[in-house]
Amino acid sequence: MQKMRFEVSPSVFELLPDACFGVVAVKGADNTRPIAEVSALLHESIAACEKALEGVKVKESPEIVPCREAFRALEINPNKFMCSIEALLTRIAKGKGFPEISPVVDFGNAVSLKYRLPIGAHDMGTVERALEVRPAREGDTFVPFGGGEAETPDENEVVYVSGGQVRTRRWTWRQSEIGKITEATTDLLFPIDGFRSINYDRVLEARKELSELIESIFGAKTAVGMVDKDNPVFECEL
Numbered sequence: 001m002q003k004m005r006f007e008v009s010p011s012v013f014e015l016l017p018d019a020c021f022g023v024v025a026v027k028g029a030d031n032t033r034p035i036a037e038v039s040a041l042l043h044e045s046i047a048a049c050e051k052a053l054e055g056v057k058v059k060e061s062p063e064i065v066p067c068r069e070a071f072r073a074l075e076i077n078p079n080k081f082m083c084s085i086e087a088l089l090t091r092i093a094k095g096k097g098f099p100e101i102s103p104v105v106d107f108g109n110a111v112s113l114k115y116r117l118p119i120g121a122h123d124m125g126t127v128e129r130a131l132e133v134r135p136a137r138e139g140d141t142f143v144p145f146g147g148g149e150a151e152t153p154d155e156n157e158v159v160y161v162s163g164g165q166v167r168t169r170r171w172t173w174r175q176s177e178i179g180k181i182t183e184a185t186t187d188l189l190f191p192i193d194g195f196r197s198i199n200y201d202r203v204l205e206a207r208k209e210l211s212e213l214i215e216s217i218f219g220a221k222t223a224v225g226m227v228d229k230d231n232p233v234f235e236c237e238l
Contacts, residue, residue, distance in 0.1 A: 001237045001238065002027060002124075002187060002237065002238055003235065003236070003237050004025045004027075004124050004127075004187070004189060004223075004235070004236055004237075004238065005129065005130035005131070005233065005234070005235045006021070006023055006025075006130060006131045006132075006189060006191065006225075006227060006233070006234045006235075007130050007131075007132050007133075007227070007232055007233040007234070008021060008132070008133040008134070008227050008232050009132065009133065009134035009135065009232070010229075010232060011134065011135055012133055012134065012135070012158055013228070013229035013232070015073050015074055015158075016070055016073060016074070016195075017229055018195045018196050018197050018198070019070070019193070019194070019195060019196075019228065019229075020194050020195065020196045020200060020203060020226060020227065020228040021133070021191050021192065021193060021194070021226070021227040021228070021234075022191070022192035022194065022203040022204065022206060022207035022224070022225075022226055023189065023190070023191055023192070023207070023224060023225040023226065023227060023234045024189070024190040024192075024207055024210045024211050024214070024222055024223075024224050025124070025188075025189050025222060025223045025224070025225075025234075025236050025238060026187065026188045026189065026190070026214055026218075026220045026221070026222050026238075027186070027187045027220060027221045027222075027238035028186055028187070028218075028219065028220045028221055028238075029104055029185070029186055029187075029188065029214060029218040029219075029220040030103075030186070030218055030219060030220075031102055031103055031104045031181065031182070031183055031184075031185050031186070031218075032183050033103070034103065035103045035217060035218075037217055038103045038106050038107045038110070038217060039100060039106065041106075041107065041110040041111075041213075042098070042100065042106045042107075042109060042110040042113075044110070045109075045110045045111075045113035045114045046092055046097070046098055046113065048113075048114070049089060049092045049093075049113050050092055050093075050095075053089065053092065053093040056093070058086060058089045058090045058093050059078070059079075059086065059090075061089075061116075063085070063116035063117075063199070064083075064085070064086050064089065064116070066195055066198045066199070067083040067085065067086060067118065067172075067193075068083070068086070070171075070195070071083060071170075071171070074157075074158050074170075074171060076157075076158075076170045076171065076173070081170045081173045081174075082173065083118050083171070083172045083173060083193075084112070084118045084119075084120070084172045084173070084175075085112055085113075085116060085117055085118045085119075085172075088109065088112065088113060089113070089116070092113075102181060102182075102183065103218070104121060104181050104185065104188065104214075104218070105121060105181050107210075107213070107214065107217070107218075108120075108121045108190055108210070111206050111209055111210050111213075112206075114206070114209075115202045115203075115205060115206040115209075116202070117192055117193065117194055117199065117202060117203065117206055118172040118192070118193040119190055119191070119192050119193075119206065119210075120160065120168060120172065120175065120190065120191050120193075121181050121188055121189075121190055122160070122167055122179050122181075122188060122189050122190075122191070123179050123180065123181055123182070123185045123187070123188055124187045124188055124189050125185065125186070125187050126162070126178065126179045127162040127179070128162050128163040128165075129162070129163070130162065131160060131161075131162050131167065131189060131191075132160070132161050132162065133158065133159070133160055133161075133171070133191075134158070134159065134161060135156040135157065135158055135159075136153035136154065136155065136156060136157045136158075136159050136161070136166065137164075139164050140152070140153055140159065140161060140164045140165075140166050141164060141165065141166065142159075142165075142166035142169055142176055143165075143176050143177045143178050144174070144176065144177060145174065145175050145176060145177050145180065146177060147177050148177075151169075153166055153169055157169065157170060158170070158171045159171070160191075162179065165178050165179070167179045171193070172193055186220075187238075190210050192206050192207055192210075196228060203226075207224055207226075208224075210222075211224050221238050222238075223236035223238055
């Protein structure tokens with residue numbers, strides 16, 4: 001049995017009292033081989049987004065506006081730093097397509113696009129004690145995706161972090177090389193970032209689809225939860 005823990009600092013909820021985080025913890029996923037069903041799901045989501053975004057400014061779409069407003073509340077400029085789902089949708093709207101990366105990542109992206117929600121994927125085999133969302137502290141470091149020189153997050157920048165290793169900068173902007181999903185990843189956590197008064201139903205629907213399909217397609221075990229200001233910690237054993 002492996003214990004997985006995800007927690008959000010009270011100081012984050014002071015800035016974003018309406019925030020909620022759907023959680024899907026996964027154990028025993030096989031990310032080593034191509035899966036046709038996942039590829040089909042991803043292409044279906046991309047096609048649906050291409051059609052829905054015709055003549056639409058992504059940053060003005062009702063699914064994206066709450067994310068941009070939340071970034072402003074966190075003193076993050078959304079015109080300079082887009083949340084992950086806005087970046088995905090913008091790429092699709094510009095006709096740039098979207099590459100297949102690995103089955104687990106592609107699956108997460110397919111569900112993220114379908115429900116227009118930021119959904120991360122973190123290798124829990126690399127996590128110390130817990131995956132946290134909190135303001136950055138002195139000593140925290142971030143290694144950019146793809147490698148390169150380590151960066152120091154801004155003071156009090158909201159980050160996904162384990163120990164002092166920042167896994168995602170500026171909330172849901174950019175993921176790190178450390179903790180990324182690889183072929184060797186078997187145990188992971190999908191956080192689904194949303195807002196109780198705006199898109200809570202979609203967070204629940206996305207959580208359900210992630211959990212059910214990763215069990216049926218990847219042969220994994222899952223546990224689900226919800227983190228918010230009244231329940232800031234998720235913990236399970238799988």
